[in-house]
Amino acid sequence: MNYNDQLYTSFIKQKIDALEKMTDQDNPYTRIVFSKKFYEARSWLKNEYQKLGLEVSTDDAGNLIGLLNSKTDTDKIVIIGSHIDTVPSGGRYDGIAGVVAALCVVKHIKENDINLPFNLAVYDYLGEELNDWSISCIGTRGMIGALNKDILFRGNSSGEILKDEIDKIGGNSKLLTKPFTIIKNIVACLELHIEQGKVLEQKKIDIGVVRSIPSISRFSVEINGQAGHSGTILMDQRADALVTSSEIITFVNELALRLSKESNQHFVSTIGKINVHPNAAAIIPGKVEMTIDLRASSKSSREQYITELEKQINKMNQSGPCKIEMKNIAFAPYVEMDKELIKLFKESSDDYGFSNIIMDSGAGHDTAHLSRVAPASMIFVPCKDGLSHCPEEYAEISDISKGTSVLFKMVEKLASLNQN
Amino acid sequence: MNYNDQLYTSFIKQKIDALEKMTDQDNPYTRIVFSKKFYEARSWLKNEYQKLGLEVSTDDAGNLIGLLNSKTDTDKIVIIGSHIDTVPSGGRYDGIAGVVAALCVVKHIKENDINLPFNLAVYDYLGEELNDWSISCIGTRGMIGALNKDILFRGNSSGEILKDEIDKIGGNSKLLTKPFTIIKNIVACLELHIEQGKVLEQKKIDIGVVRSIPSISRFSVEINGQAGHSGTILMDQRADALVTSSEIITFVNELALRLSKESNQHFVSTIGKINVHPNAAAIIPGKVEMTIDLRASSKSSREQYITELEKQINKMNQSGPCKIEMKNIAFAPYVEMDKELIKLFKESSDDYGFSNIIMDSGAGHDTAHLSRVAPASMIFVPCKDGLSHCPEEYAEISDISKGTSVLFKMVEKLASLNQN
Numbered sequence A, B: 001m002n003y004n005d006q007l008y009t010s011f012i013k014q015k016i017d018a019l020e021k022m023t024d025q026d027n028p029y030t031r032i033v034f035s036k037k038f039y040e041a042r043s044w045l046k047n048e049y050q051k052l053g054l055e056v057s058t059d060d061a062g063n064l065i066g067l068l069n070s071k072t073d074t075d076k077i078v079i080i081g082s083h084i085d086t087v088p089s090g091g092r093y094d095g096i097a098g099v100v101a102a103l104c105v106v107k108h109i110k111e112n113d114i115n116l117p118f119n120l121a122v123y124d125y126l127g128e129e130l131n132d133w134s135i136s137c138i139g140t141r142g143m144i145g146a147l148n149k150d151i152l153f154r155g156n157s158s159g160e161i162l163k164d165e166i167d168k169i170g171g172n173s174k175l176l177t178k179p180f181t182i183i184k185n186i187v188a189c190l191e192l193h194i195e196q197g198k199v200l201e202q203k204k205i206d207i208g209v210v211r212s213i214p215s216i217s218r219f220s221v222e223i224n225g226q227a228g229h230s231g232t233i234l235m236d237q238r239a240d241a242l243v244t245s246s247e248i249i250t251f252v253n254e255l256a257l258r259l260s261k262e263s264n265q266h267f268v269s270t271i272g273k274i275n276v277h278p279n280a281a282a283i284i285p286g287k288v289e290m291t292i293d294l295r296a297s298s299k300s301s302r303e304q305y306i307t308e309l310e311k312q313i314n315k316m317n318q319s320g321p322c323k324i325e326m327k328n329i330a331f332a333p334y335v336e337m338d339k340e341l342i343k344l345f346k347e348s349s350d351d352y353g354f355s356n357i358i359m360d361s362g363a364g365h366d367t368a369h370l371s372r373v374a375p376a377s378m379i380f381v382p383c384k385d386g387l388s389h390c391p392e393e394y395a396e397i398s399d400i401s402k403g404t405s406v407l408f409k410m411v412e413k414l415a416s417l418n419q420n
Helices: A009-020 A036-051 A096-111 A138-143 A162-168 A181-185 A199-203 A241-263 A299-319 A339-352 A366-370 A397-417 B009-020 B036-051 B096-111 B138-143 B162-168 B181-185 B199-203 B241-263 B299-319 B339-352 B366-370 B397-417
Strands: A055-058 A064-068 A077-082 A119-124 A186-194 A207-213 A215-224 A267-277 A287-296 A323-332 A356-360 A376-381 B055-058 B064-068 B077-082 B119-124 B186-194 B207-213 B215-224 B267-277 B287-296 B323-332 B356-360 B376-381
Touching (some): A009 A036, A036 A064, A036 A119, A064 A096, A096 A119, A096 A397, A138 A162, A186 A366, A199 A356, A207 A339, A215 A299, A241 B241, A267 A299, A339 A356, A366 A376, B009 B397, B036 B064, B036 B096, B036 B119, B077 B366, B096 B119, B096 B186, B138 B366, B181 B186, B186 B397, B207 B366, B207 B397, B215 B299, B241 B299, B287 B299, B339 B356, B339 B376, B376 B397
Parallel strands (some): A077 A119, A186 A376, B186 B376, B207 B356
Antiparallel strands (some): A215 A287, B055 B064, B215 B287, B267 B287
């Protein structure tokens, strides 16, 4: 089978260029969930859905859906989704490539007047990126009933309550306590994403078919010392919360480095966010808040990490001048993608003669949550230097185009498997 | 001689209570130089000067002056000054006690119709606390010609230029390149301040007569790594700017601890301010900016500190994944107070039977800058638990009152020494 990139490239480029402009101007590329720019992008996407003749709706979790109804009377549904929100100073492809690819697949199906034996939905999953409420994947957690009251009633740093934001964007936060009824009708949840790592690029491979997504844990750490004058408090009389925090940062980094080698599986841990109070040059820091991010493909190394970190913090609490408190604030378990869908994705790639491998994801994705309740799988396309969550993030349109054609082929295969 | 605290306490309490209210409401006690609350406090102080019948003016460096002219025709002047600005979440006494004490001394002189053989000025020195332009003691540096163009043309984090702020408040930034002409007429620069340490409290001593003020150096450190996705970049492939910063923070703390013991003199170093970019939980920090604060009473230990720190940073630049740049952004040399004024302060305290000691300051003060060009000295009064630059900062009104009476006695002594 021949692959014709002309079917996809100009459309993909045009849509990615359009979304690229919807960023905080001073801080490209920033389109945080619920921000003004995010609302702007959602309006744009709604319009794109309408231009393709899709039925537009927002579900109770705030996901923006463009639905192509089957001409056959059926409840069955195939979802192709990803997200258009970004991290602060993030990139132009993370999530975005997947939503654009989904639009492109639907366009191709419409233009060729292909009837499918299932409804086909494009999803912009709400707020995939970790946000100021310390939660990621709002939309897919909502779909599977994993947003509990503790999360929904959380305030962000401006005091805005998460549930209110979900309601404002068109969701219904009161109805998020159990899995959505649509789930039983799902034939497959599919997602295209940039790899955000270097494997495909280094091995010069077109398509990564994802086998697993690591567990993600997040911990808040609060370190309380005593603020004071940087000139007058003697060195041996200090309870400097930043000095204590530095000890923890160094410990976490060394522990993760060691466990990643020992476990020989995907294992990373990061402290990316730190707030120091009062954060002034002539004041000894009195308080520090940090968030620890942990991704593990092995249960035992995750448990070992937590045990060793808690032991270290206990030790520091007993012997050090500051009081340290650590709390688990988010968890998503390790998941494996649907084996049948993995096989079909591989075949779809083979059909075009694209090189491909089965691989594990380093990052978390909406598809991880959906895979807990429905058949789900995803593919990766290469990105430059493995960079992501930064403005330098880059992927070739031709690579996204190849992935898009694999998605289209996958829908075709699912269609023939689901004919009555 | 009997000390009558009734002369001072109610006035001091009233004025400190009034200034306490001029704070950012969410963040007591915050009255940053050039902020709205600072302007409010300046208006209040101007009114206080006027109520005491003082001649009000703002000098070219933006210091707010209340002048009591001598009935004798003279250019000679005695200055009693301190500052009413605060650090973020600072205290109610640091600087404030000194300005209020100066007002109180002038009130007492006016009420008793005492003629002095010199003019007596109350100074609110502009912006003593370290600010967002990384400079402290704007007003006194300006008086002695120590504000160079590099400092005056600096922008703060909102892009406001320091010289423009000085001009807006009534100064003349064009005329700050050489020492003010008033300096040759100065008989003495006096200041009362809370100790900001524990010495007086622990030894139950009323008055600390200051012998020296340590050198203060500030360095900016910029650490550049590579931002990236916290899930996908492997542990051994990272250039995490926060991990590198933590190594520096730990090194600085240990180095200062060791040198403070070895030198057996006042030696402290602090990293109180750190900005992490982009500071989001799912992104490896790509860049960190920090400010190092260093106070040393010994030239050799300061030099040793800088040598060892630079060596460490060079080593980290050669072997580590991040690029580190350190720059000296401010320096105030070690100074000794005027010996004659120290003697007179001690005698003034003895006259009332107040216990006193000669001591070294841990903090920097405006008087340090003035002491480089004019006779200058200062006294400390006790504060609670050595806490300062934090909301818990506290001093007894009765202790400030004792210091105020010593200031008054000091003016009397200077008057008799300066009769023609």
